[in-house]
Structures are given as C-alpha cells and as structure tokens.
Amino acid sequence: MNIKVLGTGCKKCKALEANVNEAINELGIQAQIEKVEDIPTIMKYGVMSTPALVVNEKVVSTGKLLSSAEIKSHLS
Numbered sequence: 556m557n558i559k560v561l562g563t564g565c566k567k568c569k570a571l572e573a574n575v576n577e578a579i580n581e582l583g584i585q586a587q588i589e590k591v592e593d594i595p596t597i598m599k600y601g602v603m604s605t606p607a608l609v610v611n612e613k614v615v616s617t618g619k620l621l622s623s624a625e626i627k628s629h630l631s
Contacts, residue, residue: 556586556630557612561597562605567620568592571606578626586630 558575562568572590579586591597600609604618608629615629 556584556610557589558586558630559589559591559609561591561600561602561607561609563594563597564592565605568606571608571620574621574623575608575626577623578630581623582627582630584630 558579560568560572560575562571568590572588575588579588597605597607600607600614602614602617606620607617608615608621608626610629616625621629
C-alpha cells in the first residue's frame, strides 16, 4: 500500500502524517508513507487545500485533518 500525505509542512499536515502512522500501526499493515511538500506535485493531484491524503494514487481526503479512526476506514 502506498500512502501520501500532501501538504506544505503546516501543523495540520504534520498531524495528519502522525495519524497515518498511528492508523497503520493499529491495523498492523505494511505501507509506504510519503510526505509530499512540493506544490507543483500537490497540484498534479488536483488538490486545492491541504492537508490531503492519497491512498494508492487515489485522493481520499482534502483540506481536513483526519483522525486515525477515519484514516483506518480508508485503508481497510
């Protein structure tokens, strides 16, 4: 599984990355997590507000800090 956290490094973006790690650990799954801070790359996903979450190249959330429980629902 490939997971990307899109954001420029703001507080919410960092919190989303931490919540992704927590969700993965709780589910006990293998995943590659990538933090994407490059604005042109973020724009390629059509994301206009961050933080955003991309799972297996599909944008599942934008502009919202998801809890680990919400993230788990996108991963299972």
